[in-house]
Amino acid sequence: xxxxxxxxxxxxxxxxxxxxxxxxxxxxxxxxxxxxxxxxxxxxxxxxxxxxxxxxxxxxxxxxxxxxxxxxxxxxxxxxxxxxxxxxxxxxxxxxxxxxxxxxxxxxxxxxxxxxxxxxxxxxxxxxxxxxxxxxxxxxxxxxxxxxxxxxxxxxxxxxxxxxxxxxxxxxxxxxxxxxxxxxxxxxxxxxxxxxxxxxxxxxxxxxxxxxxxxxxxxxxxxxxxxxxxxxxxxxxxxxxxxxxxxxxxxxxxxxxxxxxxxxxxxxxxxxxxxxxxxxxxxxxxxxxxxxxxxxxxxxxxxxxxxxxxxxxxxxxxxxxxxxxxxxxxxxxxxxxx
Numbered sequence: 001x002x003x004x005x006x007x008x009x010x011x012x013x014x015x016x017x018x019x020x021x022x023x024x025x026x027x028x029x030x031x032x033x034x035x036x037x038x039x040x041x042x043x044x045x046x047x048x049x050x051x052x053x054x055x056x057x058x059x060x061x062x063x064x065x066x067x068x069x070x071x072x073x074x075x076x077x078x079x080x081x082x083x084x085x086x087x088x089x090x091x092x093x094x095x096x097x098x099x100x101x102x103x104x105x106x107x108x109x110x111x112x113x114x115x116x117x118x119x120x121x122x123x124x125x126x127x128x129x130x131x132x133x134x135x136x137x138x139x140x141x142x143x144x145x146x147x148x149x150x151x152x153x154x155x156x157x158x159x160x161x162x163x164x165x166x167x168x169x170x171x172x173x174x175x176x177x178x179x180x181x182x183x184x185x186x187x188x189x190x191x192x193x194x195x196x197x198x199x200x201x202x203x204x205x206x207x208x209x210x211x212x213x214x215x216x217x218x219x220x221x222x223x224x225x226x227x228x229x230x231x232x233x234x235x236x237x238x239x240x241x242x243x244x245x246x247x248x249x250x251x252x253x254x255x256x257x258x259x260x261x262x263x264x265x266x267x268x269x270x271x272x273x274x275x276x277x278x279x280x281x282x283x284x285x286x287x288x289x290x291x292x293x294x295x296x297x298x299x300x301x302x303x304x305x306x307x308x309x310x311x312x313x314x315x316x317x318x319x320x321x322x323x324x325x326x327x328x329x330x331x332x333x334x335x336x337x338x
Contacts, residue, residue: 001117002334004315005057009047012060012316020120027123028070029080033139034114034332035063036322038168038235039258040107044319050262052109061332062106064114065129065138073123079138080114081125081288082106098149098285105283115315117334127288130296136309136331137295140173140302143329144295145287146256147173151181153279154229154254158182161227163246164204166234167195169329170256172202172305174231179203180299187223189213189242198328202304210242219245226251226274233257237265249274256281305329311336 003017022028040060042049062082068074085092085100092100107113129138147170156162162178164171167190178186188204190196191211199207206222213219226248232239235257243253244266253276255264271278294300307327310318312334322330 002312003059003117004115004312005059006043006047006054007057008054009045012044012319013057014313014315017116019118022070022120025123026120027068027073027126029066029078029119029121029126030069031064031066031114031117031119031334032135033065034061034334035139035143035169036061036318036330036332037063037143038170041319041323042258042260043107045323046260049108049258055110058107059112059115060107061113061115062108063139063142064106064119065135065141066114066119068126069118071123073126076126077129077135077138078126079129079141079288079292080106080119080121081127082113082142083283084111084122084125096285098283115312115332115334117312127292130292133292133295134303136306136333137302139331140305140329141288141291141295142284143169144173144177144291144300144302145284146170146281147177148287148290148294149284150174150231150233150254150256150281151177153281154231154252156181156183156229159184160229161185161187161223163187163189163223163227163230163243164199165189165210165230165232165239165243165246166257167192167199168233168325169305171195171231171233172198172328173300174233175199175202175204176300177294180294185227187227187246189246192325194326195328198304202301210238213242216245225249228252229254231256235259240264240266241270244270244274244276247274247276250276252277252279254279254281306331309333309336
């Protein structure tokens with residue numbers, strides 16, 4: 001089978017490897033669609049993410065869907081939950097499986113991911129795809145799950161107001177999730193014009209270029225005394241500051257971006273004087289059923305967030321395109337020929 005392995009920063013090589021042998025409780029999957037996430041781009045650009053460094057050639061990719069090729073579920077189209085929690089540590093036992101202290105995550109550390117033609121994965125982590133969801137939709141369920149988890153952490157009340165700072169794929173999905181959850185208004189901030197246009201199309205009430213907000217007076221004219229919950233998905237200190245500036249006194253700020261240097265910095269006085277509650281997003285926690293339900297009901301448009309599709313043979317082109325951020329979500333299709 002064809003496999004893409006990252007050997008060093010920007011050194012992604014396509015090679016042939018034997019088919020994986022599924023163990024007990026696992027299934028062999030023909031991978032049909034894999035999304036490139038912002039965290040994948042950290043591995044690509046930096047050969048690591050946060051305090052995790054590339055120690056051996058790694059197969060990236062954790063947003064994936066495919067077709068089961070072995071066992072009783074043979075022929076079933078599935079979305080693949082990339083997180084394998086231990087189930088026994090204190091966070092797992094308390095229901096925080098995303099915070100598992102011994103978690104294995106596809107395309108991270110020592111756990112190979114889905115940028116390959118076949119994958120062996122625990123059968124219990126394979127979610128059946130309804131007929132009206134495509135395989136590409138199936139790959140998009142993972143970032144949708146992250147957006148749902150971020151919204152959960154935001155505690156936005158029915159009829160409440162929110163801001164989304166950063167309109168990459170997660171931000172665009174989050175806008176839709178907030179509208180589905182009953183937000184009365186969502187204001188989106190984004191520097192790139194094509195992403196601002198996507199935010200308008202997908203439900204943001206107001207879409208703003210941060211460079212147009214040069215003073216506190218400008219911000220107050222836009223959002224008044226502030227919104228109930230502000231979501232940051234940029235991975236930059238300026239994005240964090242803007243999110244905090246848009247939150248009302250006593251509001252919440254949800255930080256979902258991953259900074260390049262593993263540090264998040266903000267003015268303590270701003271957060272303290274507003275009495276802000278700050279929450280950090282760690283992937284997601286058992287959100288696949290809800291993500292599937294929202295997609296099937298048409299509450300979230302997954303296809304509109306996908307801008308480019310590449311075959312596995314052009315995986316380097318896919319990563320280079322994603323790193324340039326000229327589009328939205330980029331999908332790699334291992335079964336595609338061209």
